[in-house]
Amino acid sequence: MTDRFVTRGxxxxxxxxxxxxxxxxxxxxxxxPPGQYLTNxxxxxxxxxxxxxPLDRWSFEVGGLVGAPVRWSWEEFLxxxxxxxxxxxxxxxxxxxxxxxxxxxxxxxxLEGVELDPRAAFVIAYSDGGxxxxxxxxxxLNNQAFVAxxxxxxxxxxxxxxxARLVVPARYFWKSAKWIRGLRIQDRDEPGFWESLGxxxxxxxxxxxxxxGD
Amino acid sequence: xxxxxxxxLATVSAIREETPTVRSFTLGxxxxxxxxxxxxxxxxxxxxxxxxxxxxxxxxxxxxxxxEVDITVERINGGEVSPFxxxxxxxxxxxxVRGPIGGYFVWEAALGGPLLLVAGGSGVVPLMxxxxxxxxxxMTVPARLLFSSRTFDEIIYAEELDRLAAAGDGFEVIHTxxxxxxxxxxxxxxxxxxxxxxxxxxxLGPATRAYACGPTALVEVVANGLVRxxxxxxxxxTERFGPTGT
Numbered sequence: 186m187t188d189r190f191v192t193r194g195x196x197x198x199x200x201x202x203x204x205x206x207x208x209x210x211x212x213x214x215x216x217x218p219p220g221q222y223l224t225n226x227x228x229x230x231x232x233x234x235x236x237x238x239p240l241d242r243w244s245f246e247v248g249g250l251v252g253a254p255v256r257w258s259w260e261e262f263l264x265x266x267x268x269x270x271x272x273x274x275x276x277x278x279x280x281x282x283x284x285x286x287x288x289x290x291x292x293x294x295x296l297e298g299v300e301l302d303p304r305a306a307f308v309i310a311y312s313d314g315g316x317x318x319x320x321x322x323x324x325x326l327n328n329q330a331f332v333a334x335x336x337x338x339x340x341x342x343x344x345x346x347x348x349a350r351l352v353v354p355a356r357y358f359w360k361s362a363k364w365i366r367g368l369r370i371q372d373r374d375e376p377g378f379w380e381s382l383g384x385x386x387x388x389x390x391x392x393x394x395x396x397x398g399d
Numbered sequence: 400x401x402x403x404x405x406x407x408l409a410t411v412s413a414i415r416e417e418t419p420t421v422r423s424f425t426l427g428x429x430x431x432x433x434x435x436x437x438x439x440x441x442x443x444x445x446x447x448x449x450x451x452x453x454x455x456x457x458x459x460x461x462x463x464x465x466x467e468v469d470i471t472v473e474r475i476n477g478g479e480v481s482p483f484x485x486x487x488x489x490x491x492x493x494x495x496v497r498g499p500i501g502g503y504f505v506w507e508a509a510l511g512g513p514l515l516l517v518a519g520g521s522g523v524v525p526l527m528x529x530x531x532x533x534x535x536x537x538m539t540v541p542a543r544l545l546f547s548s549r550t551f552d553e554i555i556y557a558e559e560l561d562r563l564a565a566a567g568d569g570f571e572v573i574h575t576x577x578x579x580x581x582x583x584x585x586x587x588x589x590x591x592x593x594x595x596x597x598x599x600x601x602x603l604g605p606a607t608r609a610y611a612c613g614p615t616a617l618v619e620v621v622a623n624g625l626v627r628x629x630x631x632x633x634x635x636x637t638e639r640f641g642p643t644g645t
Contacts, residue, residue: 234622382502398403
């Protein structure tokens with residue numbers, strides 16, 4: 186089917202919606218991926234109950250195809266060099282929120298402490314509650330991904346993935362694993378939770394890679 | 400790689416008013432491959448000049464119906480898509496649809512029960528697909544729907560739920576009306592809390608599968624409450640409607 190089926194009577198609201206206030210309509214359009222709408226909300230989407238791990242039992246590990254795995258306690262993790270990020274986030278459920286403000290640690294920083302095996306090609310992010318998501322290692326290097334522990338100046342709320350979540354702004358938001366506990370480096374790809382349930386393996390929102398086969 | 404879930408042209412064959420702000424649309428889809436109860440479709444609207452928007456809507460109908468699906472849509476004031484569906488679309492109109500989508504928030508007869516469904520407002524839609532499927536497949540697994548609505552007039556599928564509960568095949572509905580109750584109301588009158596969940600869960604037992612859908616605050620209370628009541632987290636599946644969902 187061509188993209189040019191016209192829905193009888195549909196005009197659309199265009200730029201009247203909430204989100205991206207203060208930006209020109211050109212810029213709002215330029216920063217809205219196909220099929221998305223802008224919002225100022227931060228909707229919550231989770232497949233099951235929100236896990237709650239006490240901070241004194243929380244740790245973060247980088248393992249798999251590395252010289253020796255590294256593990257940080259919560260205090261050690263907060264002591265890593267963190268920085269502020271202002272990024273646009275797009276969820277596969279169609280919302281895009283511009284200029285979301287986070288604080289966290291770059292995945293580059295986390296990988297500095299390990300020696301990557303030459304076969305390292307994929308990263309599996311895994312979380313409390315059993316959630317996983319997969320990314321080519323090239324999608325998380327060079328400041329493309331960070332582990333966030335603050336959102337909008339406050340500790341990240343549990344329903345939004347706190348104490349810490351991965352954030353990969355260049356991919357649909359399911360790749361930004363909530364309640365993250367570590368990264369496993371692998372030589373082969375391995376579909377994660379949603380990637381095994383009909384969602385796209387890569388999830389590039391600018392190519393509208395929502396579902397398997399897109 | 401899997402084949403793309405392609406866009407299909409659906410013909411609106413019926414529109415039914417469920418409540419003053421909620422309507423169901425029957426979408427005739429000759430090429431529909433079937434779905435699992437709990438899945439959703441994406442809808443795409445395109446204007447003359449090529450501007451288009453997409454939204455996801457849960458499928459309300461059971462998979463036993465072939466060649467068509469029902470979606471149930473709450474009109475969100477100021478929204479871009481739901482007011483269009485409510486005010487402009489008439490039977491005979493065609494809409495672009497693709498699906499089914501989503502593979503986790505699903506229940507099929509083969510999964511068994513007991514089954515606890517917990518809904519807030521239009522969160523009942525995917526759970527209705529499960530309840531209808533259960534009835535059509537002549538399953539007798541015990542199932543209860545705990546359904547929170549604001550007022551009596553805002554209970555979606557009210558009459559059909561009464562009929563399903565009257566069938567005597569093990570399906571029960573427990574209503575709570577949080578804002579206003581009609582005279583003589585004997586059901587719950589407060590937001591869903593842990594005590595209410597305990598009462599709903601008790602006759603079903605610890606092997607229950609739970610599905611909760613509604614606004615985030617409700618789903619958080621339900622999912623956390625059910626964990627505290629002893630249900631394993633992997634038996635609790637959730638779908639949340641954020642404050643947007645226009």
